Amino acid sequence: MTQQELADRAGVTRQTIVSIEKGKYNPSVGLALRLASTFGVSVEELFEIDREAGDG
């Protein structure tokens, strides 16, 4: 699945997906759930806490 396809399914722009992948943007709970649903996994499987940065 391309970034654009994922963005289209989640209802966001490709730039948003790029920023999440790079760790520069933390998605809202709603978007995290939509992304996890797209992949058929749970949010915990898709995202993990960055212990050093103190966030996801």
Next chain:
Amino acid sequence: MDRRWADELRPPKTGLLAGALVVVGVTLWMLVDKSLLFVAGIGAFGPGILREIGWLRDHDEFQRQAAHRAGYHAWLVGGLAAVVVLSALERGGAGAAVSIEWLGLVLALMWLTWLFSSLLTYWGAQRTTRVVLLAFGSFWLLFGIATIVSEAVDGSGSFDVAGTILGILAGSAIIGPFFLGAWAVTRWPAFTGSVLIAIAALFSWQFGPWGMDEWSTQLLTLTLLALPMFACGLALLVESTTDT
């Protein structure tokens, strides 16, 4: 330019319409009537106001956060600039030259801050610097071509070959570094950032308002020339430090 770049550089329909209004407004302001600048204001601020009211829903959550962040940065810089300008004018007393350029200076600072904050959030320091340098270089290229063409054909209508070659060489000396910087920024970001800050300092020293009466006009020129270079250079150095 690959497809990803083309996709990211292509503005959305609202952005195109807003940009067109800004260009039309500025053109009307320059060529027709100064009061028609409000058309540019509709393009610059209209979409944001409509989004906040909820009548325009073309942004996703990342874009909304970027817009709010850029707006806060613009408020901080614009507010500080307005207070400094007010204080300076008050200190000058009743005889202080209050001109429309001061308002233009504060607006330019706010707008540039908003623009840089948005671009840095979307693209990061390297890509933002690359686009800014290419934009500067292209502007000077067009300006240089127009100057060379107008000067090549002198009053008698004959073509001045020697003058044209000299013009191309002189123009390349100005335009070349911008394109060279755009090429170097992804290869040596920290070095390019340092060079850009040095160039901004050189501009400030060369075009600064030191000892002049028209501070507002000079500061506005400096804001539009040196500030983008300084902001790009600083962003590159900060990004280089945080990435390592």
